[in-house]
């Protein structure tokens with residue numbers, strides 16, 4: 410008996426998620442730019458960076474990072490790789506708008522296998538994508554293989570859960586966001602469990618990069634710190650994210666938290682996300698890097 414409440418929500422519809430992904434990545438641009446500057450100025454060095462010819466963004470989604478990479482590496486052709494044509498169309502449209510369309514190519518591929526035949530790169534960026542691969546170690550190994558000798562792999566995975574609200578928001582039980590995170594973690598585990606060829610692994614990213622034959626492993630975390638009161642664009646994004654949470658996972662919250670979430674999403678409620686003065690956005694994204702010998 411299949412009603413939509415009994416659907417398995419671990420299968421993501423990336424095309425449906427496209428606006429949310431793109432908006433989220435745009436808002437995260439200040440943190441992304443810090444990460445790119447670290448790769449370019451500290452890890453590669455500006456002289457080498459200025460000459461880099463092949464940069465890939467694997468699991469690029471709508472191409473926000475691919476375009477920032479193209480802007481940061483002015484001699485580079487950037488290859489945006491993703492499984493979803495609809496997202497790559499957004500990436501191409503973005504590059505055209507920014508006047509860098511001639512330096513962005515796209516490649517539709519089922520990862521991690523679909524990179525054979527794409528050549529090799531001097532810098533590979535992959536953000537929040539390896540965790541969608543059943544065998545994350547094998548995925549890193551296949552990325553490592555696509556690097557030229559001396560090439561740099563940068564994997565944005567892990568960090569801290571995002572915070573948007575104070576612990577006590579004056580409605581419901583304090584600590585709501587920590588309980589939303591717990592629900593998300595269970596969903597995440599189920600999502601991973603349902604992936605093809607799923608393999609459990611200790612998510613020690615530096616160790617996984619070394620096991621892929623890479624060296625000079627580094628990790629650094631970049632903050633996105635947009636203090637309260639958040640502007641309308643950030644509020645609209647947080648509202649869209651929590652609306653999706655409510656739709657997909659709301660039934661896993663207890664009655665009190667579900668009521669609180671409903672009030673947060675109500676555009677007419679003074680205590681809602683769109684109107685309350687204390688809404689902020691604080692997130693921390695870790696980037697792990699390694700070099701092919």
Ligand SMILES: C[S@@+](CC[C@H](N)C(=O)[O-])C[C@H]1O[C@@H](n2cnc3c(N)ncnc32)[C@H](O)[C@@H]1O
Nearest residue numbers: 423468469470491492493519520536537538541
């Ligand atoms: C969470 S999004 C990350 C997008 C972007 N890199 C960012 O950080 O905002 C994951 C991306 O990986 C892509 N993806 C997930 N599994 C894939 C697979 N097996 N093959 C190709 N692409 C995949 C999705 O289409 C999506 O664009």
